[in-house]
Amino acid sequence: MEYLDFELPIKELEDQLEKCQSIGQESNIDVTNTCKQIEKKLEDTKKKIYKNLTAWQRVQLSRHPNRPYTLEHITNLTKGTFLELFGDRSFKDDKAMVGGLGKIDGQSFMIVGQQKGINMKMRQLRNFGMANPEGYRKALRLMKMAEKFNIPVLTLIDTPGAYPGLEAEERGQGEAIARNIFEMCRLKTPIISVIVGEGASGGALGIGVGDRVLMMENTWYSVISPESCSSILWKSWEYKEQAAEALKLTSADMKKQKLVDDIIPEPLGGAHYDKETTFKTVEQYIMKSYNELKDLSTTELVAQRMDKYCKMGEFKE
Numbered sequence: 001m002e003y004l005d006f007e008l009p010i011k012e013l014e015d016q017l018e019k020c021q022s023i024g025q026e027s028n029i030d031v032t033n034t035c036k037q038i039e040k041k042l043e044d045t046k047k048k049i050y051k052n053l054t055a056w057q058r059v060q061l062s063r064h065p066n067r068p069y070t071l072e073h074i075t076n077l078t079k080g081t082f083l084e085l086f087g088d089r090s091f092k093d094d095k096a097m098v099g100g101l102g103k104i105d106g107q108s109f110m111i112v113g114q115q116k117g118i119n120m121k122m123r124q125l126r127n128f129g130m131a132n133p134e135g136y137r138k139a140l141r142l143m144k145m146a147e148k149f150n151i152p153v154l155t156l157i158d159t160p161g162a163y164p165g166l167e168a169e170e171r172g173q174g175e176a177i178a179r180n181i182f183e184m185c186r187l188k189t190p191i192i193s194v195i196v197g198e199g200a201s202g203g204a205l206g207i208g209v210g211d212r213v214l215m216m217e218n219t220w221y222s223v224i225s226p227e228s229c230s231s232i233l234w235k236s237w238e239y240k241e242q243a244a245e246a247l248k249l250t251s252a253d254m255k256k257q258k259l260v261d262d263i264i265p266e267p268l269g270g271a272h273y274d275k276e277t278t279f280k281t282v283e284q285y286i287m288k289s290y291n292e293l294k295d296l297s298t299t300e301l302v303a304q305r306m307d308k309y310c311k312m313g314e315f316k317e
Helices: 005-026 032-050 055-062 070-078 120-125 133-148 166-170 173-185 201-205 226-234 237-247 251-256 275-293 298-311
Strands: 097-104 107-114 153-159 191-200 212-216 220-222 262-264
Touching (some): 005 055, 055 220, 055 226, 070 097, 212 251, 226 237
Parallel strands (some): 107 153, 153 191, 191 220, 212 262
């Protein structure tokens, strides 16, 4: 297990507990009471830390190297039924954007999401989850296919943003994202979007227009990352924690502003601490959302989606 800087008190107590248990196994000394005391202190410390996380600490948890990425979610949600589909039928296949058909609890879904990669070699292959225009065009192709066969769409969002390179701009990055937003607004099939990690800017919005938008507890959703915001406002990354607070990017902030529909709770410590429970909870929320949408007519579905997004940003002085 890798630890973040604010998790170091937990690491120290876990090391103490491991040493205490080792002493008990290697000698005749009864260390039961001592171990219980350390376990209680460890549990109290975890609750104290994880129940009072700052916005920046949640951003750090969303990027935790042990956190389950999109393909791990897909594998566990579909239980071996996932059939990956490739290519945008125009330029090439974008490895940062994965998609295909799979069954969740017996219901077929067209699943689309960004994949970051689990090690350096895979991250380079996946371009760190930053999709090019062909990635968004592949996503749209799969969503239009789902519409044709009346299959609900599930999108899993985890990206630091769309790829900002020169070649991406040359191939129409802005147009590809805008086209996706436009087409998803009027797609004639249910769309459920789940933010499983980072939800940054247009990179997230390109597959994030849904009838139900769900955020996992320790994720973030914003027009810009705290580091980039800090570098623009203060010409330095040193103010990223202050920027994270000001951006109101946590799941609780998003729910309060009515920009997302629900928050998926995570195990104490984050999704990576108990992946099995995490996958079960995510599945329950996906199916709950689908059951709320499945009986709506196409006209009602699109009308409700359009109305939902038209209301965003309204305020009274």
